[in-house]
Amino acid sequence: MKTNTIRFKICVLYVAIIGLFLIAFQWLLYRDFLKTQERTFDSRLRAKADEIRDAISSYVGILGAGEHNFPPAAQRTVNFASALPQDIPVPTPFDASWNRTAQKLGLDKDYLVILDAQNNVLAKSNNVNKDVLASLRKFTAAGNAASFQKLSLGTASWRVVTLPFNYDSHQKYKIQVGTSYLPMDHALRERLLFILFGIPAILLAASLIARLFIARILDPVVEISKSARKITQENLNVRIEPQHADEEIKHLADSLNDMIARLNDAFIFIKEFSLLVAHELKTPIAVVRGESEVTLLKARDAQEYQRVLGIILEESKNMLRTIDDLLLLAKLDYRFETPALERMDLAEFLREITQECNILGSAKGITVQGDIPLEPIWIQGDKVHLERLFFNLFTNALKFTSPGGRVDISAGTSGKKAVVSVADTGAGISPEDLLNIFQKFYHTRRTDSHAAYGFGLGLNIVQSIVNLHQGTISAESQLGKGTTFSMEFPLS
Amino acid sequence: MENILLIDDEEKFISLYDRVLSCEGFAVTSTNNAWWGYEILKRKKFDLVLLDLRMPDIDGVELYGVLKLFFSEIRVIVISVIPVENQKKMIPDACDYFDKGMGMDVLVDKVKKALRPQMIARGVPC
Numbered sequence: 331m332k333t334n335t336i337r338f339k340i341c342v343l344y345v346a347i348i349g350l351f352l353i354a355f356q357w358l359l360y361r362d363f364l365k366t367q368e369r370t371f372d373s374r375l376r377a378k379a380d381e382i383r384d385a386i387s388s389y390v391g392i393l394g395a396g397e398h399n400f401p402p403a404a405q406r407t408v409n410f411a412s413a414l415p416q417d418i419p420v421p422t423p424f425d426a427s428w429n430r431t432a433q434k435l436g437l438d439k440d441y442l443v444i445l446d447a448q449n450n451v452l453a454k455s456n457n458v459n460k461d462v463l464a465s466l467r468k469f470t471a472a473g474n475a476a477s478f479q480k481l482s483l484g485t486a487s488w489r490v491v492t493l494p495f496n497y498d499s500h501q502k503y504k505i506q507v508g509t510s511y512l513p514m515d516h517a518l519r520e521r522l523l524f525i526l527f528g529i530p531a532i533l534l535a536a537s538l539i540a541r542l543f544i545a546r547i548l549d550p551v552v553e554i555s556k557s558a559r560k561i562t563q564e565n566l567n568v569r570i571e572p573q574h575a576d577e578e579i580k581h582l583a584d585s586l587n588d589m590i591a592r593l594n595d596a597f598i599f600i601k602e603f604s605l606l607v608a609h610e611l612k613t614p615i616a617v618v619r620g621e622s623e624v625t626l627l628k629a630r631d632a633q634e635y636q637r638v639l640g641i642i643l644e645e646s647k648n649m650l651r652t653i654d655d656l657l658l659l660a661k662l663d664y665r666f667e668t669p670a671l672e673r674m675d676l677a678e679f680l681r682e683i684t685q686e687c688n689i690l691g692s693a694k695g696i697t698v699q700g701d702i703p704l705e706p707i708w709i710q711g712d713k714v715h716l717e718r719l720f721f722n723l724f725t726n727a728l729k730f731t732s733p734g735g736r737v738d739i740s741a742g743t744s745g746k747k748a749v750v751s752v753a754d755t756g757a758g759i760s761p762e763d764l765l766n767i768f769q770k771f772y773h774t775r776r777t778d779s780h781a782a783y784g785f786g787l788g789l790n791i792v793q794s795i796v797n798l799h800q801g802t803i804s805a806e807s808q809l810g811k812g813t814t815f816s817m818e819f820p821l822s
Numbered sequence: 823m824e825n826i827l828l829i830d831d832e833e834k835f836i837s838l839y840d841r842v843l844s845c846e847g848f849a850v851t852s853t854n855n856a857w858w859g860y861e862i863l864k865r866k867k868f869d870l871v872l873l874d875l876r877m878p879d880i881d882g883v884e885l886y887g888v889l890k891l892f893f894s895e896i897r898v899i900v901i902s903v904i905p906v907e908n909q910k911k912m913i914p915d916a917c918d919y920f921d922k923g924m925g926m927d928v929l930v931d932k933v934k935k936a937l938r939p940q941m942i943a944r945g946v947p948c
Contacts, residue, residue: 605904608904609904612903612922615923616923617834619923619925620835620839620842620922620926623925623926624841641834
């Protein structure tokens with residue numbers, strides 16, 4: 331498994347988190363277990379000390395009350411399995427019973443010591459040697475409460491209870507029982523081993539399960555990468571459809587598909603645009619080259635040179651116009667984001683446009699009149715683009731209208747729409763041309779001087795701008811009478 | 823004198839090519855409409871057709887298909903501002919291809935090649 335992958339990182343994180351919680355939980359459980367075990371152990375140990383105390387009391391009772399009987403009672407209690415000393419009377423039924431009890435309690439394996447108030451040994455079991463005794467005598471108990479201590483002897487550890495024993499309310503004795511901690515050690519070690527082996531095993535199992543789940547979740551991502559690799563400039567029709575994907579991955583796939591679609595549109599646009607540019611600029615250049623080549627083949631008269639130079643100038647202007655229009659078209663068509671529309675008063679705007687057009691028109695002897703209501707007409711518009719729209723329409727009208735002609739700009743509302751029209755009294759457009767005038771570079775077949783420039787990109791740009799404003803545009807015309815462009819925009 | 827039919831929607835090219843080819847001694851008939859070109863071909867025999875590709879209404883590719891159907895022996899040189907390799911993709915089996923950006927000498931050369939019988943006898947496609 332590679333280490334710089336999401337799979338690896340999630341797996342490690344998952345296992346680490348589980349591991350941490352597991353360790354913490356197990357530690358708490360172990361601590362609890364330890365406390366419980368200690369409590370149980372100590373209470374059993376205490377019970378032994380209590381039994382010994384009771385046995386001593388019973389022996390004293392049998393031997394007869396009196397302090398002098400205490401040591402033998404203690405000795406008998408402690409050395410229950412041994413032969414009776416000489417100064418002890420014949421065995422009693424209690425003796426056998428205590429023997430049994432002591433065996434049952436496992437006292438034969440324990441250290442048993444009885445001390446007096448001065449810490450002198452009154453009785454001790456046979457297994458208590460000098461070193462053990464020395465250690466036991468150090469243990470004290472406060473007040474009347476039993477106290478517990480740990481005794482380490484070499485590698486073995488023992489748990490010792492020291493139980494104060496008041497005999498006759500005056501004499502303070504101490505009963506000490508030391509029992510091997512081995513069972514406890516075993517239990518704790520077992521528990522620890524279980525934890526030490528258990529946790530890694532659980533984590534291993536968890537990591538394997540995690541890998542399965544992660545694979546299931548991330549497989550769609552691999553599918554997405556595979557699909558994405560198939561996508562090339564020539565092959566932008568591929569769409570990503572991951573199988574069994576979760577919501578987030580589906581969302582990612584959808585976003586990628588949208589992006590691919592946008593890229594596809596952009597590439598198509600760029601391709602078509604490049605072809606368009608090549609075609610539209612190459613045409614005038616081909617004309618210039620052809621005419622120049624032919625003219626230079628031999629000496630020509632001045633008129634011929636003037637004709638050719640006129641063509642060259644004409645085509646140069648055409649090319650510059652085409653380049654300007656193409657740049658604007660690129661800007662407009664390529665705008666996949668929404669334009670900067672804001673609420674504006676179309677009536678006020680058109681009044682300004684009419685004034686400007688009047689100034690332009692007067693140079694050619696064409697009057698421009700506006701029929702625009704005083705009340706505002708509110709639309710969502712981009713002023714810069716609308717200026718371009720009306721400029722293009724107006725220059726068109728200007729091109730095709732002779733001096734003395736008119737251009738009328740009118741506006742109004744109709745239902746939920748703003749209605750604008752630009753009408754000229756120019757040469758008009760033939761019905762067949764009318765169908766195609768909004769196409770890019772549609773060139774009219776007219777051979778008269780009015781149609782010297784053709785329609786180029788101007789009206790195509792007008793339509794693009796109208797579309798940007800969610801509007802519609804149509805044209806009506808009569809040859810020799812004039813043309814009217816009508817537009818509708820939704821009111822704001 | 824060989825007859826050449828020139829079909830191109832741009833008047834500027836018609837005017838230029840007509841002049842150049844007429845100077846070279848060819849009889850040139852020209853039209854700016856694909857449909858008219860077809861009608862002219864039905865009425866008169868031509869040795870060569872110079873066919874523009876991009877024209878409104880019926881474009882050069884469509885007209886070429888019609889010409890090959892009804893005038894299978896006709897020799898056609900495709901002319902366009904589109905590069906020659908793209909012209910070949912659009913019409914793979916034309917006699918020759920002319921990029922309008924090339925010089926007039928190239929056009930005259932191609933026309934002469936297309937109309938020379940020796941070239942035909944040697945098996946040069948046309």
